[in-house]
Amino acid sequence: MPSSEVALLQNYLIVGAIVFGIGLLGFLARRNLIVMFLSAEMMLQGVSISLVAWSRYHNDWGGQLLVIFIITVAACEAAIALALVLMLFRRSGKLDAAIWNASREENIAEFKDIEIPEDREETSRFPHLTPAGRRPLVDEESQLYRPRV
Template sequence: MNDSIMLSLLVFAGVLFSLGFVGFLTRRSLILMFLSLEMMLAGVSINLITFAKHHGNFQGQVMSIMVLSIAACEAAIALALVVSLYRRKATLDVKEWDELSETIVPDEPELLTKISHTEMHFPTLTPSGLDPMQSPIPADYKAEIGAVNVSSDKKSETVTHA
């Protein structure tokens, strides 16, 4: 393959991918977003075919066929999703579907400062081999796990390191 042809195909694929990327980020209609996504996939496919032709093998062409078949499945699922969403709100504007997004979860250290130590309760699990329906840990139970000795009575549980 001539280098100028390869360069022009790679530039075309890059422009196609870039236009699809910008279209995906700037459009608010679901249909236009999916069309922009298809443009991006077409740019990737052209890129794969160009490099496969340049190297003289068929791997890029086979991969391009795989990408196009997956894109067809994605388009069918996207169309079903668009129809379902349109039936609910009679609009395809992405901003109308903000209630589907997750709420902002505060960082964990902030949560720990709001909870006092008296409110924090950690559950205790029944040791392996004991029936959980009986008392959690029998008074005469002593187990040695590695370097940790576990012993308890019916009132409290203590863990001591050996």
């Protein structure tokens, strides 16, 4: 039925556009280099969703074949990018994108970070289990008992 196929295509294009947009948001906004690369990979995912939908709609293998090559290129990109990020981290000790502001031209002003409050203890606290019931009584004699070998 053609109309349901059109609806399927539209839905997939919408989902692909939203995933691409969220990846764009992450790449623009986040400062951690690794999260930026994750966002770039997410943009590739959004494009892949659209390509597979077009492939189904036109009954053509081209979209799926292109997605296979996208996965290949993403693997290459991840290998190179992670090697670069590790080297940058080794030199600076940070995964911050803003630190490369140090390689700016001479007539450009230094980038000043805004001040944010320190991460307080209670905001980064991990959950812990509250003790329930009572500690069981330990029979020391039975714990020390060993059968004769």
